Amino acid sequence: MSPSHRYEIEGCEVIWAIKDDSIGNTFFDRGAAEFFLPHLTAGKCEENKPLKRLKYTVTESSSDSPKKGDTAMGGALGPDWKDGWRMKGKHDQAAHRVQVEYQCEVQEVLTREEFTRTGQTAECFPGTSRAEEQNDDWPVYVLLTNKRLYGCDFVVSATGVVPSTGPFLHNDQFSVAPDGGLRVDDHMHTSVPDVYAAGDVCTASWEPAPQWFQMRLWSQARQMGSYAAKCMVADRDGEDIDMDFCFELFAHVTKFFNYKIVLLGRYNAQGLGKDYELLLRCTKGLEYVKVVLQAGRMQGAVLIGDTDLEETFENLIVNGMDLSPYGEDLLDPNIDIEDYFD
Known part of the structure; x- marks a missing residue:
């Protein structure tokens, strides 16, 4: 599950084991990760906006004599797979609780029988006592590389993408x-x-x-x-x-914790060595803007929230305009740079 989907699930407890020292490391730096941390346990904001992305449907083969094993194949899930699903667990609390285990991975997944043979005791969810634990008999147990052992209802494994050639x-x-x-x-x-x-x-x-x-x-x-x-x-x-x-330009738009996310160009200074500078603007709970500059020219940007800066920044990156004269004023919230560079 992505961080955004963890945010969507209510009434449950989640142990999130990540190999990095901050969440969303593939997309964000630690500053952006800190921006999102308060939303891990916050209640979600309900939205019923229409979807703008293309929708695809797949029908079974109309062949009179289908071959054995033929099945209808669909496309990638994309960000909208959860729409129409009831994303609520069995706990009474309206929100959810998330425990992040940093810099570790899953060492072993154990069945109930395998766990019993180890003679070990599973840890309670952090902040929960043994008396409060609603279930001591889990269908699956997970041993992490930090030696913590948790019982859980199911395991979701996100291992990245490997070309299937x-x-x-x-x-x-x-x-x-x-x-x-x-x-x-x-x-x-x-x-x-x-x-x-x-x-x-x-x-x-x-x-x-x-x-x-x-x-x-x-x-x-x-x-x-x-x-x-x-x-x-x-x-x-x-x-x-x-x-x-x-x-011409790397661009990806998605949502995390109900915030609009726009990634442009070398947004994390990928391949730029050490010869670059960062400009940051952050308003807690509202927006996070990071710009990557090299030799005075914009190379990439991370835009979190409704900044309305994506089109302007896209043009600045592609055109390679020298932004040195503007300095930190480039992200001054009192200056309408969208209008200025129009």
């Missing part, structure tokens, strides 16, 4: 990148003629734009898939097409 590697025709993905060029061609790849299974092997990098996210996979389709049609018709604009 096994079915394609029965011969040596495909060129494979060090991360295990199929190498593709700037028109999504693999090393095998007339075979294209897009999404998590591939590795972008062209010289990327300065503010773009591959990150195996559902949004980027969708962009790659759309662009690959255009490349196939262009190749069939013998036409040349330019690389899609989405590969």
